[in-house]
Amino acid sequence: MSDPKSLYQEVILDHNRKPRNYGELAQATHKAEGHNPLCGDHLSVALNLEGDHIASIAFHGESCAICKASASMMTANVKGKTRQDAETLIQEFRDMATGQIDVEKQPHHLGRLTVFAGVRDLPTRVKCAILPWHTLHAALHSVADTSTESENDPMHAPIGDA
């Protein structure tokens, strides 16, 4: 079990203090609201798809540091990427957070997002890290609302012990 302290690394604290792409997005083509009823976290993700590319993306909401930093790094990572690449990252991030892939041994495209790998040892916090990604997925599929508890959530299916 890795040191859970590693979760609160400087990069995460920095993104929490100064979240990137934070705010509203005028005339978004896609958006979704996400919330975690267990802890009251909620955030919205809005983006503009130009062709198949995410031309711009923004998020805002109220959440813990893990959720906010995850959202901030997510937006920075998927901006400019294709929808397919974003979906790949969503899947890989989810697999990392739920311990289904070991980012040190298996191939992935997560880059610095691996700072969130430690969350797999904190089952109650997995949802905090995943919520922005759920919401992005919902936005890309134009699902109006997503929730870590909702059965309508397209990614509700197995998310580990969280």
Next chain:
Amino acid sequence: MSASLSALKPRSVPALDVERIRADFPILKLRPGGKPLVYLDNAASSQMPQQVIDRLVRYQTTQHANIHRAVHTLSEIATAEYEEARRKLARFINAREEREVIFTSGTTEAINLVMHGHGRKFICAGDEIILTTLEHHSNIVPWQMLAEEKGARIRVVPINDAGELLDGEYEKLFSERTRLVGVTHVSNALGTVNPVKQMIAYARARGVPVLVDGAQAAPHLKVDVQDLDCDFYAFSGHKLCGPTGIGVLYGKAALLERMQPFKGGGDMILSVTFEKTIYNVIPQKFEAGTPPIAAAIGLGAAVDYLSAIGMDAIAAHEHKLLDYATAQLARMPGVRIIGTAGAKAAVLSFALEGVHPHDVGTLLNQDGVAVRTGHHCAQPVMQRFKVPATSRASFAFYNTMAEVDALVAGIRNVQKVFS
């Protein structure tokens, strides 16, 4: 509206020998992550002393059989022990009669029992139920379900900025349609001790029965249901150093007898034909099926343990812890104490400026300090204070001043990480 402090500040009682008490609790020897466990989540669930663990083992290894059924010796022993546990619980809350103590799975089931057994029988369209802002969801949701089913109405006593029920507002909510008052004795989210005795007197003078949610009160102060004169009093075993899956609904015998059963099944009947079933007398009428026998006996041992220490001494020690912790946190910049009622018990809810409670909880956990973070199943309280959640330290008689210091050091560390 503030509760009488005399109920909380007991007469001079001998100080607890906390180190000796701690030796009774094997789990307190744990060192999660190499650091001593500082368990400050007692409002969620308390820990179990060896005496209760031993009692469970003795029951399971030498006394177990089903109760109220067979004529064989083991069944007779198990039945006697189970009923002895009921006697202990009746004494613990000073019930008039043992049959006024109904074993339930916990406070939630006890409240649901009152809702189904009393509420569904006696509350009709247009009737009103008075609750308070301080209620736990388990004393809100059952009444909403009933209100929806019957077309009844829920009225809510508001609170002030300290987390106390607003003076005079409770009385104003009464009307000729008031049929029940549901009030928590001690707020689980804020620690506020409500002036339940006065509230009960006011309601009873108008013929309105009162259900007291005692989940947070029973572990921390001496409960006397005859002195309170409440109609129903509900509490849980696992917050009282007992096992999970067991709790108590106290009800006045006359009321319980008029109520309809909540669950149907074995043990709650006198005779069954397909034409007609005759229900058993109380308390069996409300204990359908095989109850959690071991858990009930374990809870009996738990209240023996607490009574031997003395609820007055327990309350006095916890007050010292609360006062000390409150003074420490009040001095810390960036810390906001949520819930500053004049009368409080063993709960300290707080918010750190700029830090979400979940991050507080995770970081404190790394220092071995276990607190609860979240809305504490009391979302109306969170909405009143305009916070999504709080961090909550809740004390038991086995906690020490040094553990309060560990909490304070842990909070400083959280602030450093987020500075």
